[in-house]
Amino acid sequence: MDNNGDGKIGIKEYLEFMKDEGYDQMINFSFFNQLDIDRNGTLDFFEVMTVYYIVRSGRPFCDCCKKFITSTYLSCVGCFEDPTGKSFYLCLDCYCRKKCSHTHNGLSRFLDNYTLLEAMKKLKSNELRSPETSSRRCETVPVTDTRNAIVPRSQHVATTLGILNSAVSIANVVAGSSLCSIL
Known part of the structure; x- marks a missing residue:
């Protein structure tokens, strides 16, 4: 995901990767901002690990509003x-x-x-x-x-x-x- 090797994932790198991998529900600025806990505009290692968990666990997105579901x-x-x-x-x-x-x-x-x-x-x-x-x-x-x-x-x-x-x-x-x- 980290194309430039700086140890952080920018929005462009993130969107490109999600598109290439076919994770259509995750291709949006809103979801990226939910992942960017420290609000620095990039995803660090632990924030990327959250993405990995979401992908591997199959956590759902709402089929109505398309937002990532963080609770029940x-x-x-x-x-x-x-x-x-x-x-x-x-x-x-x-x-x-x-x-x-x-x-x-x-x-x-x-x-x-x-x-x-x-x-x-x-x-x-x-x-x-x-x-x-x-x-x-x-x-x-x-x-x-x-x-x-x-x-x-x-x-x-x-x-x-x-x-x-x-x-x-x-x-x-x-x-x-x-x-x-x-x-």
Whole structure:
């Protein structure tokens, strides 16, 4: 990435590299500025390591506003269940403000990342116990309004999840980073 060998990555080098590697969602000034923690206009080693982590971990970008999601997010259950492996993610802001309409056959089903992880864990546990029941799917109900949504759309949800993320961060500092908070 460092074409001129100065030990830092400028915006031009960054954008060029992301374009060449096909990381289309990361080709923007806004994301570069999010990565540039010290605000010096370049990415140093540790900031580039953040890019590496984001790429390798598959951390999502919001499919509505296109911003990098730094905290809790929602995944479309329909897309998640699709065997082609496509996905659709929403940040809390877009979900709570109903900025995006995304349905599958009239159904709008979203789970937050933690709930989705827990559901996967339970599904795996059920598969180990009883392979014949693992093929059953949850019954779905058409969503005509947000009162029967898996995660209700409200500012309270966004605020509560923001506070929860802050509490986990504080707990990690207090515990000496021995807790796992990767969501």
